Amino acid sequence: MKKRYGFYFESQRCIKCWACEIACEQWHGIRAGTVKLRKVMEVTTGTFPQVTRIFLSVSCRHCANAPCIKACPAGAISQRSEDGIVTVDSGKCIGCRSCLEACPFGIPQFGEDGTMQKCDMCLERIAIGQLPICVATCPTGALHWGTLQELSEKALRKSARKTAAAILTAWETEGQENSCS
Amino acid sequence: MGNTAGAERTISTFCHGCGAAKPRCGILCHVKDGKFIRVEGNPLAFNNLAYSRTSLCAKGNTGMQFLHAPNRLIYPLKRTGEKGEGKFQRISWDEALETIAAKLQEVKAKYGPESFGILSPEYWPVLATLGRRFLNVYGSPNYLHSAICATPRNAAARITIGFSNWATDDFEKSRLIVNWGANPENSAVNQGQPAAILNAIEKGARLIDIRPMLEPLGSKAHIWLPIRPGTDCALALAILNVIIGEKLYDHDFVRDWCYGFDKLADHVRQYPPEWAEPITGIAASRIREVSRMMATIKPMFLKTGNGIGDQATDGTATIMATSLISAITGNLDIPGGYYAGTLPAGPPLIKIKRISTLPERLPPDTADKLVAPESPVWYQKAGYWDGGPTSAYYKGLMSVLTGKPYPLRVILASCTNPLSATRNPRKVAEALKKLEFLIVMDLYHAPHVDFADIVLPACNDYEHSHQIEIRNRPEGTWIGIYNKIADPPGECRSDWQFFLDLAVKMGYGADFWNGDIEEFLREQLEPSGITLEELRNSPTGIFVKRTEPPPEPRYRRYTELFKNLPHGKVQCYNEIIGGKLNNDGSGTLPYLPTYQGPPEGLAQTPELAKEYPLILSDVHADRLCQHSFFNDIPYLREHQPYPWIRINPATARKYGIQNGDWVKVESPHGWCKFKAEYFEGIPPEVVMTRRGWWQSCEELGLPGYPYLDGGSEVNNLYNPEEKYFDKFYSQMPKQTLVKISRLEG
Numbered sequence A: 001m002k003k004r005y006g007f008y009f010e011s012q013r014c015i016k017c018w019a020c021e022i023a024c025e026q027w028h029g030i031r032a033g034t035v036k037l038r039k040v041m042e043v044t045t046g047t048f049p050q051v052t053r054i055f056l057s058v059s060c061r062h063c064a065n066a067p068c069i070k071a072c073p074a075g076a077i078s079q080r081s082e083d084g085i086v087t088v089d090s091g092k093c094i095g096c097r098s099c100l101e102a103c104p105f106g107i108p109q110f111g112e113d114g115t116m117q118k119c120d121m122c123l124e125r126i127a128i129g130q131l132p133i134c135v136a137t138c139p140t141g142a143l144h145w146g147t148l149q150e151l152s153e154k155a156l157r158k159s160a161r162k163t164a165a166a167i168l169t170a171w172e173t174e175g176q177e178n179s180c181s
Numbered sequence B: 001m002g003n004t005a006g007a008e009r010t011i012s013t014f015c016h017g018c019g020a021a022k023p024r025c026g027i028l029c030h031v032k033d034g035k036f037i038r039v040e041g042n043p044l045a046f047n048n049l050a051y052s053r054t055s056l057c058a059k060g061n062t063g064m065q066f067l068h069a070p071n072r073l074i075y076p077l078k079r080t081g082e083k084g085e086g087k088f089q090r091i092s093w094d095e096a097l098e099t100i101a102a103k104l105q106e107v108k109a110k111y112g113p114e115s116f117g118i119l120s121p122e123y124w125p126v127l128a129t130l131g132r133r134f135l136n137v138y139g140s141p142n143y144l145h146s147a148i149c150a151t152p153r154n155a156a157a158r159i160t161i162g163f164s165n166w167a168t169d170d171f172e173k174s175r176l177i178v179n180w181g182a183n184p185e186n187s188a189v190n191q192g193q194p195a196a197i198l199n200a201i202e203k204g205a206r207l208i209d210i211r212p213m214l215e216p217l218g219s220k221a222h223i224w225l226p227i228r229p230g231t232d233c234a235l236a237l238a239i240l241n242v243i244i245g246e247k248l249y250d251h252d253f254v255r256d257w258c259y260g261f262d263k264l265a266d267h268v269r270q271y272p273p274e275w276a277e278p279i280t281g282i283a284a285s286r287i288r289e290v291s292r293m294m295a296t297i298k299p300m301f302l303k304t305g306n307g308i309g310d311q312a313t314d315g316t317a318t319i320m321a322t323s324l325i326s327a328i329t330g331n332l333d334i335p336g337g338y339y340a341g342t343l344p345a346g347p348p349l350i351k352i353k354r355i356s357t358l359p360e361r362l363p364p365d366t367a368d369k370l371v372a373p374e375s376p377v378w379y380q381k382a383g384y385w386d387g388g389p390t391s392a393y394y395k396g397l398m399s400v401l402t403g404k405p406y407p408l409r410v411i412l413a414s415c416t417n418p419l420s421a422t423r424n425p426r427k428v429a430e431a432l433k434k435l436e437f438l439i440v441m442d443l444y445h446a447p448h449v450d451f452a453d454i455v456l457p458a459c460n461d462y463e464h465s466h467q468i469e470i471r472n473r474p475e476g477t478w479i480g481i482y483n484k485i486a487d488p489p490g491e492c493r494s495d496w497q498f499f500l501d502l503a504v505k506m507g508y509g510a511d512f513w514n515g516d517i518e519e520f521l522r523e524q525l526e527p528s529g530i531t532l533e534e535l536r537n538s539p540t541g542i543f544v545k546r547t548e549p550p551p552e553p554r555y556r557r558y559t560e561l562f563k564n565l566p567h568g569k570v571q572c573y574n575e576i577i578g579g580k581l582n583n584d585g586s587g588t589l590p591y592l593p594t595y596q597g598p599p600e601g602l603a604q605t606p607e608l609a610k611e612y613p614l615i616l617s618d619v620h621a622d623r624l625c626q627h628s629f630f631n632d633i634p635y636l637r638e639h640q641p642y643p644w645i646r647i648n649p650a651t652a653r654k655y656g657i658q659n660g661d662w663v664k665v666e667s668p669h670g671w672c673k674f675k676a677e678y679f680e681g682i683p684p685e686v687v688m689t690r691r692g693w694w695q696s697c698e699e700l701g702l703p704g705y706p707y708l709d710g711g712s713e714v715n716n717l718y719n720p721e722e723k724y725f726d727k728f729y730s731q732m733p734k735q736t737l738v739k740i741s742r743l744e745g
Helices: A019-027 A067-071 A098-102 A133-137 A148-173 B059-067 B093-111 B125-138 B151-161 B168-173 B193-202 B232-245 B251-257 B261-268 B273-280 B284-296 B315-328 B377-381 B393-402 B425-434 B447-451 B495-506 B517-528 B532-537 B606-611 B649-654
Strands: A005-009 A038-047 A050-059 A077-079 A086-088 A143-147 B008-014 B026-032 B035-041 B077-079 B088-090 B116-119 B143-145 B176-180 B206-210 B223-225 B300-304 B410-414 B437-442 B454-457 B468-473 B476-481 B542-545 B614-619 B644-647 B662-667 B670-678 B686-690 B735-742
Touching: A005 A050, A005 A148, A019 A038, A019 A050, A019 A133, A019 B035, A019 B059, A067 A077, A067 A098, A133 A143, A133 B035, A143 A148, A148 B193, B008 B476, B026 B059, B035 B059, B077 B093, B093 B116, B093 B410, B093 B437, B093 B454, B093 B495, B116 B125, B116 B393, B125 B143, B125 B410, B125 B495, B143 B393, B151 B315, B168 B193, B168 B300, B176 B193, B176 B284, B193 B206, B206 B284, B223 B284, B232 B261, B232 B273, B232 B284, B232 B315, B251 B315, B273 B284, B300 B315, B393 B425, B425 B447, B437 B447, B468 B517, B476 B532, B495 B517, B517 B532, B606 B735, B644 B649, B644 B662, B649 B670
Parallel strands: B116 B143, B116 B410, B176 B206, B176 B300, B206 B223, B410 B437, B437 B454, B614 B686, B644 B670
Antiparallel strands: A005 A143, A038 A050, A077 A086, B008 B026, B026 B035, B077 B088, B077 B454, B468 B476, B476 B542, B614 B735, B644 B686, B662 B670, B662 B735
């Protein structure tokens, strides 16, 4: 595979605004209360006042060796060799839901016609150099899209910057002088 | 609209999901076969205070559903039944405008022009320009302002530190951000603030979040102070007590730039953290810890919001105190601190003409005739608030019932639902019933429409091309115009057009472009050299890139910032308002920020708390609606289908309430029903909800809920006695005590 596209989601930057989920719905003409190609979720843990809220924006992860592809008896799901995007051909789908059983993340959705629907990374947008609509709309920059190479570099850079910032904060907390600020 | 079948094209316009006054995001609407099918952010419009970004919030992504909304008002109507009964007959625009004009002429002749008032939903461009201009030409000062959002807080800051606005894009340099009673992840998702706070955290800044609920930004905070609603003044005074008592303040700044510091120091000695603990529900040790952080971690940006400054009995004192915390810790107008104004962008590269409100038409002493001055008349006359005189929305409505000092006779309510926009819908409904003449111009048949004498159908902002927006930023200047995405249904007209049309009927045509809306727009565009046609035809608005770098920001501009303050200094001891008459003439205002607390609370009214043991308040804004509007939008309603009340699970279980149960919530003033939503991020003694649930959502089969007892309008539950309103800027408290029980059936 020449390259693989992926999403990189930073939960620390997500404020559960639902923009990505609704952007996906409106852009693809999906009615409210039906299928979700992207979904905002939350995990709350702890009890008052020690409470942690983790927000998630969830869609197809376009896995390497995607188990849904192998599970599909109709050969309706495939991975594009040029960029790793996993797509479904609803004409071939028989609605057996084997893909849902196989998907470790519970991603495949089934609409009114019973066929499987899933994220295709907004193929028509990325073809003209635009970001998938969920990434384009995210107000806090929590969602990123690119090749896995670009995304891992971005994640590494961010991680290094955050560590540097944490060191500065730690010095401040200890009340020490530092020459970096 | 000249579409070729099958082709998809984009039209540039603006979202109005954040309501009347908020900055509106530029959007590109994709239209196919004449139908608005999808939307994306306009990268040139500086949405989210960013250049070349396409972000939008949840509401911004739902534009096409605004167009297909059922329950729209589409024809002018006149009342045929009793007021409140909701019986109407269709009339023509001509008849409607002539009826209104005749009524306005009649009451002006009989009772004076001040007997007409316009309800202002927020600082809405239509009313702030043409509405105010109409009032000025007509001769009434009664712009009935909400006293609920931003202006009270801004005024309290201005009389204390000389300025109120701060630069969102500067606080990424902060080392400590205090988000106090502000709710930007709900009220301003795509307006720069949440992203900037997150950026600052990534750069190592610490965040202290002071709100009753653990909201999404609070969940990123290093310290969350789950304060009891309405007790923020006590916390602010205790923080001042620690900072001053432990001598942690910026001694040089205090010496050079603070007036009356010693009097403040004496005054706050009575407010130690141990005093604040039982009021606020926050441990004294915790108050000391955050006080020390605020005093020692610099730069600090302390951001306040509606919850503490605009919707509490002592909102003014609270903001005076928080402003003084920023001041005495030396954080005013420093990089990453409380920077005054916006960062310099450089001169605008496109110039337009601002619409004058013709303030000179109003005789100089007309403020004396205000029906219910929002802030004291002497203050309004002194010109501190340049928008012109204002009466308070709720108190103005009450004049209809009390006749004091005189009753308003005619009220125009456009883009505002008085049965949810202010407290006490029961009394407001009584006032609307008794009011001589009510004009309503709106999109939907909201409950208040039933009380109207004349109903006018408004365009939403996808249905007109009558407003121009301009933005000047370091990267350049951008200008855009609202474009029609669809033809208005029925006979809807834009609010802009309405004021021009009414003015013509009143004989004010010469001051209102003789009713020619295009002329009105052309006059604004004139200095730009851009024609109206060019602007409307530009696919993404017109952007002029800046070639010269913008000027560097100047900091510590204290001589300039404090020039209108007595002695040219921060008012620790406030000589602007101290000893002067308050807004209802019942007494004088204090020199020093003084705690009052909510009208009802665990610490404030312990006897009452025996019967009503829980504190209730509501969030002013929610990211899935705009006040009491847009619950009809399926994409949004799906995520909050029912009127909710957040409750700590431990508390809920005590009352046998399961997650998702309907709950009867009773205060001493009324009762409502809400669906219990278990939430660990709320103190066990507090419950929080959201107001404004009248709209149904047909597509999802979800109903609306009434505004009186048994409905879900939280304003029904609060203490509406005017003695509890802030005496400087008329803020109305939104905190009370309630008892709860599971609602059967």
